[in-house]
Amino acid sequence: MEELMTEQSSNVATAVYVQTNDATENEVVAFGRREDGQLAPLGRFPTGGRGTGEPHLPSQSSIVLSDDGAQLLVVNAGSDELSLFSVGDGGLLLSDRVASGGATPTSVAIHGDLVYVLNNGTPNIAGFKIDNGRIVELEGSARPLSADNADPAQVSFSLDGRTLVVTERGTDSISAYAIDERGHASGPTTIKSSGKTPYGFDFTPDGAMIVTEAFGGALGAAAASSYSLTDPGRLAPVSGSVGDTRSEVCWAAVTKDGRFAYVTNFGDGTISSYEIARDGRLALRDAVAGSTRLGEKGIRDEAISRDGRYLYAIDADAQKVFGWAVGSDGALASIGAFEGVPQTVAGLAAS
Known part of the structure; x- marks a missing residue:
């Protein structure tokens, strides 16, 4: 097996988290991660809210960890709420739950103590602060998107x-918003995506943004593009659409060193990998770097562990979490599949 990418580990528990998105009682399903990347169930932890109850929640980042891994945020798309957990070695403790500031929250972002929720149904973004384990509304922070038919997929800092x-x-x-010293967003400044149906994205350490493009789910049309931040709240294209030859790409994860990006292709159960140049330009590395069930639909949200050693993704239709070791050359090596998630599973965060 290739040499594994490593990074200094933090003191927080190493785990993988997903949400059930259950329409009656949404829960977080937690898995403990062993040194070899294997997962073992830690338990289920009610969010206090409700999901949509429908498979394939159409978003990225419906569940996210704080920068230090000590707190976990989850959107409840069915009850229009946001839940906050504190993270401990033994699992999760629900700290707070508040209204999301709009309808049908599907994605959430955190930077320090500042939180923004993306409400797909409104559509808007709404800001909050975390203060002593409580979620406090950031008054006057709600902002619209570029249009009522925006159908947003992800929000992130x-x-x-x-x-x-x-x-x-x-x-x-x-759409991009500049964040001021109070945490308020100004904008948006909106640009056309390089390709159709921009979906999930992630940032490199140098600030390049890698975005997937689903092209309406057209067969073989999946692609990714990249952008640079020229100023706060302003994006500029770097790489135009670079196809991966697969279908229905949606989710993106960038390695900790910023050299590779992995995108999951829902249409055929595959992961494609891209090389990222120093200037943020993309080149397809492997059209099929990994797969859950090759040729079968179902692969969705993904995340790389905090130490950079492992990539995890959910396959909702298989009702499993799959894992891969991340090689220093960007290659993926399967470490197995882990049961214990429902067909409505959504989101994935990894510490």
Whole structure:
């Protein structure tokens, strides 16, 4: 097996978290991670809210960890709420639950103590602060997207926290907001996506943003593109659409050193890998770097562990979490599949 990418580990528990998105009682399903990447069930932890109860929640980052891994945020798309957990060695403790500031929250972002929720049904973004284990509304922080038909997929902060980005599938656009010292967002400044149906994205340590493009689910049309941040709240294209030859790409994860990106292709159960140049330009490395069930639909949300050694992804239709070791050359090596998630499973965060 290739040499594994490593990074200094933190003191927080090493685990993988997903949400059930259950319409009656949403829960977080937690798995403990062993040194070899294997997962073992830690338990289920009610969010206090409700999911949609439908398979394939159409978003990235419906569940996220704080920068230090000590807190976990989960959107409850069915009850229009946001839940906050504190993370411990033995599992999760529900700290707070508040209204999301809009309808049908599907994605959430955190930087320090600042949180923004993406409400797909409104559509808007709404800001909050975490204060002593409580979620406090950031008054006057709600902002609209570029259009009522935006159909947003993901919200996330740039690594420096000065920009908040939302991908808009309905308008084939990407909206960016500048964040001021109070945590309020100004904008959006909206640009057309390089390709159609921009979906999930992630940032490199140097600030390049890698975005997947589903092209409406057209067969063999899946692609990714990249952008740079020219100023807070302003994006500029770097790489145009670079195809991966697969279908229905949606989710993106960038390695800790910023050299590779992995995108999951729902249409055929595959993961494609891209090489990322120093200037943020993309080149396809492997059309099929890994797979859950090759040729079968179902692979969805993914995340790389905090130490950079492992990639995990859910296959909702198989009702499993799959894992791979991440090689220093970007190659993926399967470490197995782990049961214990429902067909409505959504989101994935890894510490």
